[in-house]
Amino acid sequence: xxxxxxxxxxxxxxxxxxxxxxxxxxxxxxxxxxxxxxxxxxxxxxxxxxxxxxxxxxxxxxxxxxxxxxxxxxxxxxxxxxxxxxxxxxxxxxxxxxxxxxxxxxxxxxxxxxxxxxxxxxxxxxxxxxxxxxxxxxxxxxxxxxxxxxxxxxxxxxxxxxxxxxxxxxxxxxxxxxxxxxxxxxxxxxxxxxxxxxxxxxxxxxxxxxxxxxxxxxxxxxxxxxxxxxxxxxxxxxxxxxxxxxxxxxxxxxxxxxxxxxxxxxxxxxxxxxxxxxxxxxx
Amino acid sequence: xxxxxxxxxxxxxxxxxxxxxxxxxxxxxxxxxxxxxxxxxxxxxxxxxxxxxxxxxxxxxxxxxxxxxxxxxxxxxxxxxxxxxxxxxxxxxxxxxxxxxxxxxxxxxxxxxxxxxxxxxxxxxxxxxxxxxxxxxxxxxxxxxxxxxxxxxxxxxxxxxxxxxxx
Numbered sequence: 001x002x003x004x005x006x007x008x009x010x011x012x013x014x015x016x017x018x019x020x021x022x023x024x025x026x027x028x029x030x031x032x033x034x035x036x037x038x039x040x041x042x043x044x045x046x047x048x049x050x051x052x053x054x055x056x057x058x059x060x061x062x063x064x065x066x067x068x069x070x071x072x073x074x075x076x077x078x079x080x081x082x083x084x085x086x087x088x089x090x091x092x093x094x095x096x097x098x099x100x101x102x103x104x105x106x107x108x109x110x111x112x113x114x115x116x117x118x119x120x121x122x123x124x125x126x127x128x129x130x131x132x133x134x135x136x137x138x139x140x141x142x143x144x145x146x147x148x149x150x151x152x153x154x155x156x157x158x159x160x161x162x163x164x165x166x167x168x169x170x171x172x173x174x175x176x177x178x179x180x181x182x183x184x185x186x187x188x189x190x191x192x193x194x195x196x197x198x199x200x201x202x203x204x205x206x207x208x209x210x211x212x213x214x215x216x217x218x219x220x221x222x223x224x225x226x227x228x229x230x231x232x233x234x235x236x237x238x239x240x241x242x243x244x245x246x247x248x249x250x251x252x253x254x255x256x257x258x259x260x261x262x263x264x265x266x267x268x269x270x271x272x273x274x275x276x277x278x279x280x281x282x283x
Numbered sequence: 284x285x286x287x288x289x290x291x292x293x294x295x296x297x298x299x300x301x302x303x304x305x306x307x308x309x310x311x312x313x314x315x316x317x318x319x320x321x322x323x324x325x326x327x328x329x330x331x332x333x334x335x336x337x338x339x340x341x342x343x344x345x346x347x348x349x350x351x352x353x354x355x356x357x358x359x360x361x362x363x364x365x366x367x368x369x370x371x372x373x374x375x376x377x378x379x380x381x382x383x384x385x386x387x388x389x390x391x392x393x394x395x396x397x398x399x400x401x402x403x404x405x406x407x408x409x410x411x412x413x414x415x416x417x418x419x420x421x422x423x424x425x426x427x428x429x430x431x432x433x434x435x436x437x438x439x440x441x442x443x444x445x446x447x448x449x450x
Binding site: 151153154155156158170171187188189231233236239259260262263266267268276 | 335336375
């Protein structure tokens with residue numbers, strides 16, 4: 001009895017399963033993969049997540065197809081051969097398969113590296129991640145980014161708006177459709193500024209200025225959390241913010257300037273970061 | 284109080300609360316009714332440490348947007364004069380507590396501290412939120428003897444932070 005063409009069968013199974021899984025990933029699961037669509041950057045992250053997941057499907061399909069086929073076809077019947085369990089024939093090297101495998105995976109990895117680098121340096125301007133004090137990918141000056149300093153301390157986020165007299169607030173409010181330039185820093189230990197819906201995550205390091213860009217595109221409420229284990233109340237270091245229209249933002253910032261007029265003059269002169277001296281009593 | 288005076292950490296700074304019978308209890312878990320005006324009186328026997336973030340020296344979230352120090356209303360405290368804060372971040376309430384002057388006579392260093400000893404009296408009123416549990420804490424890193432004042436009582440529930448149980 002001639003041996004069936006297992007390779008062809010597995011390849012056909014693999015191809016069919018790949019088509020099904022890719023379609024499920026792109027059209028069924030993909031729309032629900034975070035970080036949703038609150039900004040240009042989170043939109044880009046979403047596309048990347050869906051793309052990576054879709055590209056992983058052929059690999060998943062190959063494993064499932066081969067595994068399923070092997071279980072169904074290569075399974076040794078009860079009792080084995082002449083009543084004894086025996087190994088199958090040894091597998092020997094196959095240069096064609098090895099070269100194909102190396103080539104395909106190399107193209108995949110290098111292609112994704114180029115894809116990711118272009119995304120980071122291109123229109124996404126760091127894709128919402130912190131780029132340190134000297135960002136490689138800045139938006140054009142003509143975009144007139146709104147500077148917001150994000151200050152982490154155990155266990156609270158506060159926000160300074162240098163273009164509005166350096167007023168500091170305990171809530172984050174941003175205008176829609178305007179580039180925002182976050183300067184993330186900390187007064188004590190390492191925190192991580194995570195504006196979930198906006199796709200922003202940037203480390204807050206004491207004495208360090210970590211710049212992240214984001215352009216909110218949707219009027220909505222946003223969650224701000226700390227994504228770095230930072231001590232006793234880390235789990236409570238969160239707040240809510242809002243992305244609002246330009247007019248609403250103007251009203252809000254004017255109200256905050258009025259509310260915090262008394263303390264603004266006592267704040268340290270605005271700088272990309274500051275790290276105060278220890279308190280008088282502290283060790 | 285500047286230090287609790289009892290085991291397990293007699294040197295640690297802490298809050299105490301007066302129960303309905305007038306006894307001071309070492310606790311930082313407080314219960315208040317929901318949607319009710321709550322008036323708080325804090326007797327502070329500790330000296331000033333200074334705020335790490337001067338922003339916290341503005342009174343926020345109280346009725347009238349102010350608080351009282353020894354009977355005088357204020358909205359902003361000199362950040363260097365702050366000894367502690369009483370802050371409930373989730374409802375936007377924060378009140379800086381003025382410290383006892385370095386040169387004040389008859390200072391109290393260990394609890395219990397009678398009102399005959401040097402202290403500041405801070406009062407404020409706030410509207411309690413809906414039912415739930417809310418974290419409160421001090422935002423002055425006030426743990427003497429720890430690096431930058433962040434350790435010990437600042438990192439242990441029951442000393443400079445706790446919870447408000449709103450029922």
